Amino acid sequence: MTEPARRVDIVFAPGVVAHRGTAEELVGRALDARGLTGELTFAADTAGLERAVRSAARRGEFVVVPGAGASFTAPAGGAIRVDFGECEADRSAGARVHIRGRGLDGLRYAVDSWYHHRFHPGRIVRYGDHPDQRVELRIPDGDGPFPVAVLIHGGFWRPRWESDLTDALAVDLTARGYVTWNVEYRRGGENRWAAMASDVADAVQAVATVPSADPERLVILGHSAGAQLALRAAADAAAEEAAVRPALAVSLAGVLNLRLAGERHLGEGAVADAVGSDWAGDRATYERSSPIARLPLGIPQLVVCAVDDEPDMLEMSREYHEAAAATPDDVVRIEGPGDHFTVVDPESEIWRRTAEAIDARIRPRTTPTPPPAARPRPGRGADPRTSRPSS
Structure with a gap:
């Protein structure tokens, strides 16, 4: 059985990131922790966003940052929606999960979610x-x-x-x-x-x-x-x-x-x-x-x-x-x-x-399958004093 691809596509709408390098560093660390690779696309305009979304969707589930409150319809294949600020939950059919209100750190949670659901659905x-x-x-x-x-x-x-x-x-x-x-x-x-x-x-x-x-x-x-x-x-x-x-x-x-x-x-x-x-x-x-x-x-x-x-x-x-x-x-x-x-x-x-x-x-009655010997660490949770929940 062929192992699922380990590439994560992450698409950003224009203007949602204040400093591109910081986002790239954060995503890079999250990908490395899971043994993944990634392709980050920072769209310059609406047309570029639409092209990037279509391209990413052809490879399956992807991560998209359309902007808090923005209208977005995920194409077939599904998406993990991330919004850095507080907003209403996107419960549309194409959005498997909507990570919102967690700041830029939401990108790390999105990578973890992509990993868990790609390899352990x-x-x-x-x-x-x-x-x-x-x-x-x-x-x-x-x-x-x-x-x-x-x-x-x-x-x-x-x-x-x-x-x-x-x-x-x-x-x-x-x-x-x-x-x-x-x-x-x-x-x-x-x-x-x-x-x-x-x-x-x-x-x-x-x-x-x-x-x-x-x-x-x-x-x-x-x-x-x-x-x-x-x-x-x-x-x-x-x-x-x-x-x-x-x-x-x-x-x-x-x-x-x-x-x-x-x-x-x-x-x-x-x-x-x-x-x-x-x-x-x-x-x-x-x-x-x-x-x-x-x-x-x-x-x-x-x-x-x-x-x-x-x-x-x-x-x-x-x-x-x-x-x-x-x-x-x-x-x-x-x-x-x-x-x-x-x-x-x-x-x-x-x-x-x-x-x-x-x-x-x-006392399981069946012999359990031992956990993988070297599973990467899960994403750590958050602390309410910053962007992270402590409880």
Whole structure:
């Protein structure tokens, strides 16, 4: 079987880049990290943009930067749309993913997305009518049923951060023998806090529709703000005796104490912005949503944190573990070197230990395919103090 081509076409509309050399350097590093080559085209005018798009489309999926708010229709073959500023999501049929509001660093995320979907493609499954009510399904080679890993991305519950943040973990866990269910969920509009919780719960229940999945061996993993959603979903499923209940919940550098995170204004006030109120104004919602307030969850848990994470994030993981350990819950803490994004880096030591701990609890019945020996590092996530999400 011929390996897919490793060339990425990236097309820029006129005027979208302030300094061409900086964009070229950033893309070059991203391509090198994935063992790819690339062709960058900076169009001089609209006609040049159209020609470059047609040429790139002939080779399959490509990356395009048309400009925030610009009208753009991707031709057959599909495109990864990147806009450096905030704008409405492009959900047109030709845009597989729209990376927006991440600044110039969006180009690195686009290269990573192109890589993961070229060499480890998944299938989109809808669990609702809204465009964001979707998951990306990957199924291991071999005969199932397989254990299931449900992935909930972070990004401080803000719309510009999507499930591409957990592509690398999905690819790694699929190689380890898990059906992976990489969840997208609604983050905009009115009542978004309730919508996020409802969507994650519905996505977990939708695992039962996958013939090759074994819902009784399901682990739910959430990174950063996604850990709040994941552990809440696990607690709700256990309390409600839902048809599909996680056998294990994993917090990866999680926002596990909403009151503390809100009072310390983490993510520039991300908690109050997402909930719609501070703790004093809506204590009931905070207590219903905050993992530490839901203890005991009633299911086993892993609490994973890197020692060079932001101090508030590290403290929350340690506080949560100590509180959970005082309940009947079975809870284990895993710490190791690295920062907030090391815990979702498949090449890291702390992720290796985490994956081994998951295997020990979930116990795949089939022999997993070992992950590739030299997979390039995933794109690191972002820090809210610059253009990057820390949660």
